[in-house]
Amino acid sequence: MRGTLLRIVLAAVGGGLVFLSFPPRTAWWLAPIGFAVLGVLLHGRRMRAGFGFGVVWGLGFMVPLLRWTGEFVGLVAWLPLALLCAVMIGLGTMLMARVSTLPGAPLWMALLWVGDECLRGVVPFGGFPWGKIAFGQPEGWYLPLASLGGAPLVGFAVALTGFSLAWLGRNWKLALPLAVLPLAGALVTVPFVGTAPDRGxxxxxxxxxxxxxxxxxxxxxxxxxxxxxxxxxxxxxxxxxxxxxxxxxxxxxxxxxxxxxxxxxxxxxxxxxxxxxxxxxxxxxxxxxxxxxxxxxxxxxxxxxxxxxxxxxxxxxxxxxxxxxxxxxxxxxxxxxxxxxxxxxxxxxxxxxxxxxxxxxxxxxxxxxxxxxxxxxxxxxxxxxxxxxxxxxxxxxxxxxxxxxxxxxxxxxxxxxxxxxxxxxxxxxxxxxxxxxxxxxxxxxxxxxxxxxxxxxxxTLATRFGAWPEWVMTALGLLAVAFGLTVQRTVQRRGSRPAPGAGTGEEETDGGPAGAA
Known part of the structure; x- marks a missing residue:
């Protein structure tokens, strides 16, 4: 029980770190850390535990982010909206838990984050994309990516960085040869954006x-x-x-x-x-x-x-x-x-x-x-x-x-x-x-x-590509979920249980806020 409470608190802290990365603060680098916390919590969890952790993480993010909605009307607008956004984040993290032990898990999880933002951008009532991760990155390493794939690519890069950090933490022996990755990340600062006045x-x-x-x-x-x-x-x-x-x-x-x-x-x-x-x-x-x-x-x-x-x-x-x-x-x-x-x-x-x-x-x-x-x-x-x-x-x-x-x-x-x-x-x-x-x-x-x-x-390339990068990334994430579910059903039909890391996401069966197995 104590371990479950600690994970719940950690989930709220992780979401809070993402909030603190948003303006008027300039701590854009806190967002990947918040995703790293989420990645640690989701690894190997059942889907229902993934949903629960995601809701708590989402509340830590959305409750302070959306406080302005209740400035003059009170809690009746603020907290229900924050809860709705958190529940929709929970739907995404539920699927992330499913793919969290597949090979290349950070990639699939980041793709699913893009899909989650895509969903929140259209439902309910026409969508509410206010908490897109890209909107907390108006400066720093990731911003130039917006010219290539728009806000979805920025959000994908931030989430991928965080989930990769969580993966490196579990696979620390590989951390040294992969230490060059921050150098590759620094290349994001290459000025992709044109600024010349081609029309005066x-x-x-x-x-x-x-x-x-x-x-x-x-x-x-x-x-x-x-x-x-x-x-x-x-x-x-x-x-x-x-x-x-x-x-x-x-x-x-x-x-x-x-x-x-x-x-x-x-x-x-x-x-x-x-x-x-x-x-x-x-x-x-x-x-x-x-x-x-x-x-x-x-x-x-x-x-x-x-x-x-x-x-x-x-x-x-x-x-x-x-x-x-x-x-x-x-x-x-x-x-x-x-x-x-x-x-x-x-x-x-x-x-x-x-x-x-x-x-x-x-x-x-x-x-x-x-x-x-x-x-x-x-x-x-x-x-x-x-x-x-x-x-x-x-x-x-x-x-x-x-x-x-x-x-x-x-x-x-x-x-x-x-x-x-x-x-x-x-x-x-x-x-x-x-x-x-x-x-x-x-x-x-x-x-x-x-x-x-x-x-x-x-x-820009982002203008030309339009919504295609977001759709493709979402589709790839959903394909990974389908693969993970197929593997799980295959194992269940054989009547056996995979060893840790086998790719079904069932290494742990409890410990989540949504309840034990």
């Missing part, structure tokens, strides 16, 4: 107007939020006129910078138009627009030309469940009336962004940056620059905004494009194609970032 450059301004107050009711003062962004843009225009700031070619406002529909409110339209004319550049305005066809809201970015007014729009495609939408509203209302705060937003379908000045800008609004396919589709529409308008005011001073900025950095490397993050309350940032942040704002302070950025049309 553009001067971009990201406006952070700030909000009157943090919290769920920040938009109760919608006009104040709009005025803040107008005022900050006018201040920038004055700085340009005074010669203390460069004239921007394009301007990016955040998501929800105008929660007053400018197509229905002439005064809001006049304010935006005033700002565009003064700054003498097109503005991408994050607005809530009510569609006349169904009278339902859309989370929209409106392209506002200084001469022509609104000329184009992009509607957010990947909506946030339990925020912008509310699945199974009547059911979840049984547990909390807070669900009625969730919106009735309708998703868009067109991934194409805007032609703004010399740039073709991909627009990926807030939550969308977490989804591989959503960002990739917007880039494939011909973009040479990525803009992430976002609103993090509903999450206060939590780590959410830093986690989201890390995603933007990974996307920059993945697609070889500069990224402009414009947030209502911070953190706004300028990200180079190699993932480096060259300018950023503080939180809950008005500011404006102006930078000249490269325009890059060249597609």
């Amino acid at each position: 450059t553009v001067v971009v301004a990201a406006i952070q107007g700030n909000v009157p107050r943090a919290g769920l009711d920040f938009n109760a003062q919608r006009r104040a939020v709009l005025d803040n962004h107008v005022d900050r843009t006018l201040e920038l225009a004055q700085a340009v006129a005074d010669g203390t700031q460069r004239q921007p070619d394009i301007v990016i406002w955040p998501e929800n910078s105008s929660d007053i529909d400018p197509f229905r409110n002439a005064d809001a339209a006049a304010q935006i138009d005033r700002a565009a004319k003064r700054i003498k550049a097109p503005i991408a305005v994050g607005a809530v627009v009510v569609d006349r066809s169904d009278n339902l809201p859309r989370n929209t970015v409106v392209l506002w030309d200084p001469e022509k007014g609104p000329v184009d729009s992009y509607t957010k495609r990947q909506l946030q469940p339990f925020g912008e939408t509310m699945p199974m509203r009547s059911f979840f209302r049984i547990f909390s009336e807070t669900v009625d705060r969730a919106g009735t937003f309708q998703p868009g379908t067109d991934p194409e962004g805007f032609a703004m000045g010399p740039a073709k800008v991909a627009i990926d609004t807030c939550y969308e940056v977490a989804f591989d396919g959503v960002v990739r589709d917007s880039v494939l529409a011909g973009a040479d620059l990525i803009a992430i308008p976002t609103n993090n005011a509903t999450f206060g001073f939590t780590e959410m905004t830093y986690q989201q900025l890390a995603m933007s950095r990974v996307r920059a490397v993945e697609h070889g494009k500069a990224v402009v993050v414009a947030a209502t309350s911070g953190v706004s940032a300028i990200v180079q194609p190699d993932g480096a942040v060259t300018a950023r704002t503080g939180m809950f302070t008005p500011d404006a970032l102006v930078a000249e950025l490269p325009l890059r049309g060249e597609a």
Whole structure:
């Protein structure tokens, strides 16, 4: 019993180490150690014990990672979401336990981790990929791999490193000849990412107007939020006129910078138009627009030309469940009336962004940056620059905004494009194609970032391959599970039990939190 409790504690610590590798901390190297702990715990366990250890490990990771979800609504959102993510991790570790004694076990286990992340990216309710391991690696050895195989390849490399460390610990006599592996790992720092401006450059301004107050009711003062962004843009225009700031070619406002529909409110339209004319550049305005066809809201970015007014729009495609939408509203209302705060937003379908000045800008609004396919589709529409308008005011001073900025950095490397993050309350940032942040704002302070950025049309291998690396890795992991199950059935039919290390994963029959054999 004491040994089981120790393993449970160790599982929680392992997951906690992975959490500590995520921003705003820069301890990216803790993630492989967390996976090494998981590898030690899963080796030779039954599948049900593998599930139990995975859930505990997942809770150690997800509970602190997702604390921001409960900042203003309490435990009702935070802990159930963390538990759901942990259970889905447990499904993956259950299969990892099955292959943990096969030859090449670290490889198969890492492939299954990719499959687990793939599953969490699509279910339930459209998926929740927030805890992808790649999003904790915006710097360090593994980041350049994003340009080759996207976020899945980064997650695979981190998991493979950790599981290999666990294998070396069990096979220490082989550790010396394999000591050259860290040198091979260092080769990951080779700059795979191109940064040359093959389509010229553009001067971009990201406006952070700030909000009157943090919290769920920040938009109760919608006009104040709009005025803040107008005022900050006018201040920038004055700085340009005074010669203390460069004239921007394009301007990016955040998501929800105008929660007053400018197509229905002439005064809001006049304010935006005033700002565009003064700054003498097109503005991408994050607005809530009510569609006349169904009278339902859309989370929209409106392209506002200084001469022509609104000329184009992009509607957010990947909506946030339990925020912008509310699945199974009547059911979840049984547990909390807070669900009625969730919106009735309708998703868009067109991934194409805007032609703004010399740039073709991909627009990926807030939550969308977490989804591989959503960002990739917007880039494939011909973009040479990525803009992430976002609103993090509903999450206060939590780590959410830093986690989201890390995603933007990974996307920059993945697609070889500069990224402009414009947030209502911070953190706004300028990200180079190699993932480096060259300018950023503080939180809950008005500011404006102006930078000249490269325009890059060249597609990375990750952009060209699309989802294929993830699918192939997932399929290989599942094939390994099928092989392991086949071996187990064969042994059972023969009525014998394999010796330790024979490849069935049954060396130990208990010791897991899911119960004894």
